[in-house]
Amino acid sequence: MSIISKYVTKKNIKKKNRIDKIVKNSLFIISIIAASFIVVIILFNLQQGVKPLISDNGGLGRVSLLEILVRFEWLDGKVNATVGYGIGYLIINTLISVFLAISIALPIGVITGLFIAKIAPKAIAEIFRTIVELLASIPSIIYGVFGLGVITKITIFVASIFGQQTSAGISMMTTILVLALMILPIITVMSENAIRSVSSTLEEGSLALGSSAMQTYFKVIIPAAKSGIFAGVILGVGRALGEATAVSLVSGNAFSGPTLNPFGTTATLTSRMLTGFRETTGVDQDFRFTVGLVLMVIIIITNFILKKIMKKVGNINEG
Amino acid sequence: MRAKKRRKIDKMIQSLIYLISFIGVIIFVSIIGYIVTTGGKLLSFELLTGNYQAKVTDIFVESNGDNYTYPSSENEYYSPRWDIAVKDSINKEGNPIVEISYIGDNSPMKKAKNLNDCLIGDKSFCSEYSSVNIVVGNSIKTVIMDDYNQIAYGKYKAEAMVKVLEKGSTINSMSIQKEGGGIRGSIITTIYLIVLTLILAVPVGVFTALHLKEYSKNKKSTYLIRSMIDLLTGVPSIIYGMIGVVVVIPMLNIIFKTNGSSILAGAFTMAIILLPTIIKNTEEALKVIPQEIRAASLALGASKTQTTFKVVLPSAIPGILTGVLLGIGRIIGESAALVLVMGAAIKDQVSIKEGSTTLAVHIWQAVGGEQPNYELAAAISIVILIVVFILNRIAKIIAKKMNKSWY
Amino acid sequence: MNTKKEINNIFKIKNLNLFYADNQALIDLEVNIEKNKVTALIGPSGCGKSTFLRCLNRMNDLIEICKIRGTITFEDRNIYRPNYDVIDLRTNVGMVFQKPNPFPMSIYDNVSYGPKCQGIKDKKILDEIVEKALRDAALWDEVKDRLHSSAMMMSGGQQQRVCIARAIAMEPKVILMDEPTSALDPIATQKVENLIENLKKDYTIVIVTHSMQQAARISDNTVFFLLGKIIETGPTNKMFSNPNKQETEDYITGKFG
Numbered sequence: 001m002s003i004i005s006k007y008v009t010k011k012n013i014k015k016k017n018r019i020d021k022i023v024k025n026s027l028f029i030i031s032i033i034a035a036s037f038i039v040v041i042i043l044f045n046l047q048q049g050v051k052p053l054i055s056d057n058g059g060l061g062r063v064s065l066l067e068i069l070v071r072f073e074w075l076d077g078k079v080n081a082t083v084g085y086g087i088g089y090l091i092i093n094t095l096i097s098v099f100l101a102i103s104i105a106l107p108i109g110v111i112t113g114l115f116i117a118k119i120a121p122k123a124i125a126e127i128f129r130t131i132v133e134l135l136a137s138i139p140s141i142i143y144g145v146f147g148l149g150v151i152t153k154i155t156i157f158v159a160s161i162f163g164q165q166t167s168a169g170i171s172m173m174t175t176i177l178v179l180a181l182m183i184l185p186i187i188t189v190m191s192e193n194a195i196r197s198v199s200s201t202l203e204e205g206s207l208a209l210g211s212s213a214m215q216t217y218f219k220v221i222i223p224a225a226k227s228g229i230f231a232g233v234i235l236g237v238g239r240a241l242g243e244a245t246a247v248s249l250v251s252g253n254a255f256s257g258p259t260l261n262p263f264g265t266t267a268t269l270t271s272r273m274l275t276g277f278r279e280t281t282g283v284d285q286d287f288r289f290t291v292g293l294v295l296m297v298i299i300i301i302t303n304f305i306l307k308k309i310m311k312k313v314g315n316i317n318e319g
Numbered sequence: 320m321r322a323k324k325r326r327k328i329d330k331m332i333q334s335l336i337y338l339i340s341f342i343g344v345i346i347f348v349s350i351i352g353y354i355v356t357t358g359g360k361l362l363s364f365e366l367l368t369g370n371y372q373a374k375v376t377d378i379f380v381e382s383n384g385d386n387y388t389y390p391s392s393e394n395e396y397y398s399p400r401w402d403i404a405v406k407d408s409i410n411k412e413g414n415p416i417v418e419i420s421y422i423g424d425n426s427p428m429k430k431a432k433n434l435n436d437c438l439i440g441d442k443s444f445c446s447e448y449s450s451v452n453i454v455v456g457n458s459i460k461t462v463i464m465d466d467y468n469q470i471a472y473g474k475y476k477a478e479a480m481v482k483v484l485e486k487g488s489t490i491n492s493m494s495i496q497k498e499g500g501g502i503r504g505s506i507i508t509t510i511y512l513i514v515l516t517l518i519l520a521v522p523v524g525v526f527t528a529l530h531l532k533e534y535s536k537n538k539k540s541t542y543l544i545r546s547m548i549d550l551l552t553g554v555p556s557i558i559y560g561m562i563g564v565v566v567v568i569p570m571l572n573i574i575f576k577t578n579g580s581s582i583l584a585g586a587f588t589m590a591i592i593l594l595p596t597i598i599k600n601t602e603e604a605l606k607v608i609p610q611e612i613r614a615a616s617l618a619l620g621a622s623k624t625q626t627t628f629k630v631v632l633p634s635a636i637p638g639i640l641t642g643v644l645l646g647i648g649r650i651i652g653e654s655a656a657l658v659l660v661m662g663a664a665i666k667d668q669v670s671i672k673e674g675s676t677t678l679a680v681h682i683w684q685a686v687g688g689e690q691p692n693y694e695l696a697a698a699i700s701i702v703i704l705i706v707v708f709i710l711n712r713i714a715k716i717i718a719k720k721m722n723k724s725w726y
Numbered sequence: 727m728n729t730k731k732e733i734n735n736i737f738k739i740k741n742l743n744l745f746y747a748d749n750q751a752l753i754d755l756e757v758n759i760e761k762n763k764v765t766a767l768i769g770p771s772g773c774g775k776s777t778f779l780r781c782l783n784r785m786n787d788l789i790e791i792c793k794i795r796g797t798i799t800f801e802d803r804n805i806y807r808p809n810y811d812v813i814d815l816r817t818n819v820g821m822v823f824q825k826p827n828p829f830p831m832s833i834y835d836n837v838s839y840g841p842k843c844q845g846i847k848d849k850k851i852l853d854e855i856v857e858k859a860l861r862d863a864a865l866w867d868e869v870k871d872r873l874h875s876s877a878m879m880m881s882g883g884q885q886q887r888v889c890i891a892r893a894i895a896m897e898p899k900v901i902l903m904d905e906p907t908s909a910l911d912p913i914a915t916q917k918v919e920n921l922i923e924n925l926k927k928d929y930t931i932v933i934v935t936h937s938m939q940q941a942a943r944i945s946d947n948t949v950f951f952l953l954g955k956i957i958e959t960g961p962t963n964k965m966f967s968n969p970n971k972q973e974t975e976d977y978i979t980g981k982f983g
Contacts, residue, residue: 003846004840016622028530031526032544035544035547035548041562128340131343140654142652142703145697148686181346184346185343212326214328242557244556248687615889619817620817
């Protein structure tokens with residue numbers, strides 16, 4: 001009789017099988033819990049956000065979804081004394097800011113990605129890659145501090161050229177630049193990965209046809225990396241749309257709009273949601289959840305549109 | 320001819336690419352440069368370990384009749400009777416103060432008596448005093464000499480204060496302030512939050528990844544669970560904060576008897592934010608563990624549970640660690656959600672059942688008000704950046720090691 | 727006479743069919759594995775010999791799409807019977823894999839892993855088991871001074887012998903070996919073959935090999951597989967000198983494979 005066989009008893013094996021079953025079921029329950037958080041978030045956001053739209057808000061009357069979308073003033077009257085909310089200007093401001101920020105960050109990001117992946121000598125590429133990764137890891141609040149301390153000054157300078165006044169540099173232009181800085185590293189990292197994974201045979205094929213290196217880069221490689229670059233854009237737009245603290249530091253949290261003057265103060269959906277959330281109660285707080293719902297819908301729609309565009313222009317031969 | 324022209328254009332485009340690519344470097348250098356030059360001076364051991372609230376002690380001192388000397392420098396003002404030198408300075412909050420810049424070894428100030436021990440702060444009600452340790456860096460807020468008409472306030476500036484000090488042999492009452500503005504409370508809060516969040520998020524994340532990769536055979540439910548967790552990534556952090564206020568805080572108020580904002584509420588909220596990161600990284604690590612390892616364990620008669628927890632999970636530790644490091648970076652950098660669930664009140668006495676600020680929220684508090692304190696914000700930013708950069712590099716190194724093949 | 731023969735066959739396989747989804751990988755296998763002998767499974771790659779080997783300790787259970795019909799009895803009990811416990815089976819039937827696959831732990835922890843999983847906690851007993859297993863695997867002298875260094879740091883041949891020691895530590899009745907030397911150099915292969923030679927007296931060994939020479943050198947019995955079927959089975963020296971079937975002869979003499 002061996003030592004081991006003394007231990008391999010019916011009882012022990014039964015115990016093992018029982019433990020297996022318990023562990024298996026526990027892991028399943030835990031993963032269900034993990035998956036259910038998104039449901040909780042959506043449900044409670046809906047519950048709080050829909051409340052101002054359907055209840056009479058303690059005698060103040062219903063908030064009309066249609067009206068708030070076309071009004072260009074945060075609140076017409078006193079807090080918790082009226083329900084004259086408006087977020088039309090916030091939506092416009094948010095979309096303009098994010099669009100312009102992406103328009104600045106995309107070309108720079110793609111070209112930097114190309115530079116790191118294909119053009120730069122190995123040592124320089126390594127340094128650049130590290131710098132971009134570190135930039136990507138800088139928390140947004142620090143971008144906010146930088147925006148407040150440095151970019152406002154740039155804005156003041158630019159405004160003075162045009163003979164314009166700013167409110168200490170706190171403005172739409174500063175907001176856009178801060179957002180652009182924040183998403184630049186994301187787009188650069190994604191572009192670099194996409195460009196690097198374009199097969200070299202494609203490059204060689206183009207060069208063999210007598211195209212110059214630059215023609216190859218811009219006509220063959222970047223188009224081939226399109227879908228990866230687009231994935232970066234989607235991530236960047238997501239971050240810009242959701243950014244709250246940095247934006248609320250440099251935007252000025254304007255009460256009305258839309259802001260079309262780049263040197264004027266502005267506000268985005270998130271900055272308005274954040275400002276005063278803890279200090280307020282009742283419908284004034286609930287309404288911020290309504291804004292949150294609008295923000296989520298905007299995120300979903302932009303994601304959907306971007307993914308549609310990506311499918312249309314994207315290539316299948318690379319991921 | 321055409322080839323020549325094209326080469327020229329190529330060269331031009333290439334230089335343009337070099338130029339544009341340098342924008343990233345310029346941004347990096349200017350951010351680091353700005354943060355370091357603005358906050359570098361303020362960053363000190365004192366800042367990191369000091370209290371946020373200033374502490375004031377009232378003292379009573381008698382001169383011993385000696386006159387001392389001290390080679391005071393240009394902007395210092397020296398009092399020979401009390402053997403101390405003071406100068407005009409600015410504290411961490413940016414307010415003017417009269418700071419003690421020198422105190423002699425035999426100075427009568429070393430024998431100062433603590434009036435705070437006395438009834439209503441008056442020495443006539445006192446028989447025993449505790450001693451007070453006055454050190455360089457403390458500031459003097461008010462001085463009242465034995466002649467009650469000789470009074471000086473901090474706002475009179477250092478020169479005037481020294482003049483008043485020389486006008487008597489007894490200091491009836493002097494308010495010494497140990498300067499505040501330190502970030503110890505916020506550092507402790509950040510550490511508490513990191514630990515609590517990881518305690519909540521790591522087990523749930525790792526076990527979910529184990530279910531998805533090791534146990535679940537049902538492809539449909541795996542897909543569903545995975546996509547629901549992926550959705551969490553797309554939710555802006557401010558929404559997490561708002562949900563934290565209406566769901567997590569009321570829940571903790573009941574369970575842990577907290578009263579509104581708390582570090583605990585922050586931890587529960589951050590744990591949900593981190594879940595997708597930890598699950599994804601653990602899954603990646605589980606994916607690269609060769610099937611042969613599992614087979615070898617099962618072939619030795621080990622049960623599924625033993626195989627999973629004794630062989631598979633230990634092998635996945637590098638991946639879990641990567642997720643944890645990225646998660647710590649996220650906790651340190653998060654501001655929007657935490658402003659909402661933990662509040663923005665800076666505290667020195669930190670309790671997990673009460674609200675306080677992390678370093679990032681401290682920054683938000685420093686620059687968010689009417690009078691932004693850039694020096695403090697930048698000094699805290701230096702701390703955050705150092706930690707985040709180190710975490711980032713370690714995560715990179717681990718990821719590189721993990722990608723090396725197994726056998 | 728009859729009873730004696732039954733005891734000698736530790737595995738009896740009857741009418742075994744195995745499917746991967748709709749593809750039949752093993753067809754109507756009938757074969758017995760003799761106790762305390764080395765049985766070699768030979769045949770061209772993809773013929774089902776490894777699949778068959780994995781049926782013997784039910785490792786095919788891990789593959790979801792795998793379906794099995796027929797009976798395999800181990801010590802006269804059908805291992806595919808619903809209430810036959812697979813853990814019990816695997817403690818009696820050890821396995822050594824094609825590529826050395828030590829756990830990323832120390833040599834000691836690798837060898838003591840199996841016994842620990844059965845609930846042995848006594849350090850003294852574990853020390854004994856580890857030493858005995860490593861001695862039996864002819865590895866003790868090489869590693870006794872670095873038992874607590876990582877098994878991943880060893881050479882491929884040593885790793886494979888740690889894997890054999892790990893299997894021996896469970897004191898199984900049978901050791902299944904799936905081309906254990908295919909990833910090793912000739913010197914390491916020689917060492918593993920010598921080891922198998924020594925293990926023969928205590929264990930029943932079933933070994934899959936693609937090397938005719940290896941089969942001839944170490945095995946007592948040989949089973950020849952072709953396209954999921956067993957073509958011929960019998961004592962090795964007879965099969966290699968005077969095979970019954972034309973296919974066997976063709977394969978052994980190297981006409982295909």
